[in-house]
Amino acid sequence: MSLTETPAAPPRTFSQVVESLGQGDDPKLTLDEVVDAFGDRGLGALILMLTLMALLPWPPGGKAVFAVPIIILSVELALQVNEVRLPRWALKASLSRVAYRRAIGKALGPIRYVENLTRPRLTVLTGAVPEILMGIACVVLAVIMALPVPFGDMLPGLAMMFFALGVMQKDGVAVLIGVFWSLVTAAYLILIWATVAEIIQRLAGWFAHLFG
Template identity: 30%
Template sequence: MAHHWLYPLTPTTADLVAAFPDIFTDSRVRLVDVLAALGERGLASALLVLAAPQLLPTPLGLSNIVAVPAVLVTVQMAFGRGTLWLPRWLLNRVFPRERVLATCRKLIPILRAIEILVQPRLAAVWSSAGVRFVGVFAFAISLISVFPLPFSGWLPAISLILIAAGLLERDGLVVIAGVLVGMAAVGVFVGVLAGLVEVGKAVAA
């Protein structure tokens, strides 16, 4: 939650992520511990954590595998599930500490920029019905991330991060911004897919 006058002592999401270097000192970090460090913030915090690694340069194919857990979260959002469920093998999966911290370094500036103007508003967006609608859209965006197409990975990740941050900060305007970025991601995906189809036709001719 942002440092709004109603919540003066509550750390922001960026504050919590910035504390990760002090929290995680072992060479390996479990996903369940990362989620615990963000506190009881529901599906949105899980979506933030699982979308953020896509900001790092990752070989095509591997980056799409990394995107799969986000699909599990967004489908639960779409169905209105109140608590997060992830398979135990995923919760206990370990990641190199340096990769976790590298992801944090990419994520923190985005969160800080959001927090400059963030405030609780447009409550309909983060109402129960609103979150379901947003969840359906986020599910579609997360599916795009899974397809191994070039030039189509970062925009979906930024879209999901904005949506997650907006829900965490109760700012419907940020959520809408994430939806708009997601629409741009869909456009890029369709464009890349259409280009590959045309190349395939040309090769086959």
């Protein structure tokens, strides 16, 4: 290396990119800007970022705005597409940068903590076939997250976050944690479905008795 050359700066970590997105002159943070910020880091980083954004408090129907691009990216992961492709209308989706900074500020600590724990290990669980399966699972989980189910966003969100971490960091342990939260999500939905079915059955019996 010559005296005039300077060593290349190390790539920014995921948490550093997340924090930098809170800065900017535009009061709105667009999905297009998020995609540009992560560049060629891959689908895992974008799925993780969008899942974090979807878990912020939103008015009814707000989470579906993020569920759609997550589904598209998950399909691309399942199809092993290397290039991020999102429709123009999705890239225009935005949120207040002030609200983003406020929410992400509270989450940066846990994000950095988990980020420091992840590393390449059990890489047999992060190859092409596992990525295809994780992509399919994330499609289902994103649909569940958008449904109006009590606490129905947090559980699938956790599963997708760990799947995305596994893909991004080549960490098989994170993938296994994602599988665990996927199973918890499935068990919770079964419980909700059984409860709703029981309530409907009891109401039907009550009406039958009342008008019979």
